[in-house]
Amino acid sequence: MAKQMSIIPFTGKLGPLIGYKRNGNYFLRSMPESVRQTTATRRASRRFGIASRKGAFIRHAFYGNLDIHCDGGHINRLNKLLIAAGDHHAALTGFRFNQHTGIDRFFAVAPRLLPNGILNIPVQTIDGYKGIAALEVKVIATRIDFISRQVTGSETVTLMIAPDTTFQETNVSLDVPGEGSLVVIFQVRAMYKDGPSRSRQYMAADIIAVAAPQVPKSANKRRYPKQTRLLPNLTYTHAYPAIIQLE
Incomplete structure (x- = not known):
């Protein structure tokens, strides 16, 4: 050296x-002068290459919507996580793009993605911070097809929350159709009166959920042999979950 x-x-x-x-x-x-690789090192090299390409794809799928500065080690941390996770993409849940601060600094009760595609943010007390006028919350929902490596849909929702107050329970509808897994990032930035804070202690962006790919409705239909007898007219009633529409 x-x-x-x-x-x-x-x-x-x-x-x-x-x-x-x-x-x-x-x-x-x-x-x-020469590099000798064993079967184990070749296998490890192949896993690293797959994880690196997948990590780059995930990062670039979100970079355009992220408003925070990622820490310098987030690329290696994401690759390491992907190597251990393999095809179990749910293991991405909890990954921080800024390792210095997580969303738990601002939200003591974590938001959760419900099976019906609703992001539930529970009622809780939001702490106050000196000089901070508001907290900007940005939900980024992106549907990713990891097989074809394509982003098939994306949606963002932004909320402004006053600090030092009681945050009322809110449901955010994340209707992102398309093929692939739904990856949800919850971003929080502290805002001064003249703009966002640049301190890494006041910005966070965590992957809070990875939902499995949507199953086509046709795949859920049970197939029966054709019947020749007539069936009476039936009336179906569908119950839909309540959704709070955000202005």
Whole structure:
């Protein structure tokens, strides 16, 4: 390992040398003449490659809607989580794009996604913060097809909440049709009178739910042999959950 002393340091491959950065300093190391991989290392390398590509896809699916600064290690943290999770995408629940602050700093009772696609934010007390005029809450719901690696739908809902008050229970309808899993991010930013706070202690964005792909209605229908007898006219009554529409 050699420290780079040039005016313009570099990272990456340059001939037989590799430049890299560690703790703010730039170093050099030589490339190995040959690399021997065992079956286990090849398998690990393949898992890492799959997780890295999937992680990049997830990040870019949300970057356009996120308003916070992600911490410098969020890419490696997400890749590590995906390697351990494999195809169990529900393991993404709880991931923080800003590891320094989670939504639990602002909401003591966590929101939850109900089976009918309603995000329930329970009643609770919102603490006050010096100089903070409001809390901006942004719900980002994106439907992701992990097989084809496509975003098939997205929806955002924004709420402004006064601090140092009692927040009344609110239901947010997240109607995002399409194929794939529904990934929901709950973002919170502290707002001053002249704009959002830039402090990493006052911004959070967590994945709070990953719902399984929608099952086509036709797949749920039970098939019966054709009947020749006539059936009487039937009347069906459908009960729908109450939805609070947000202005």
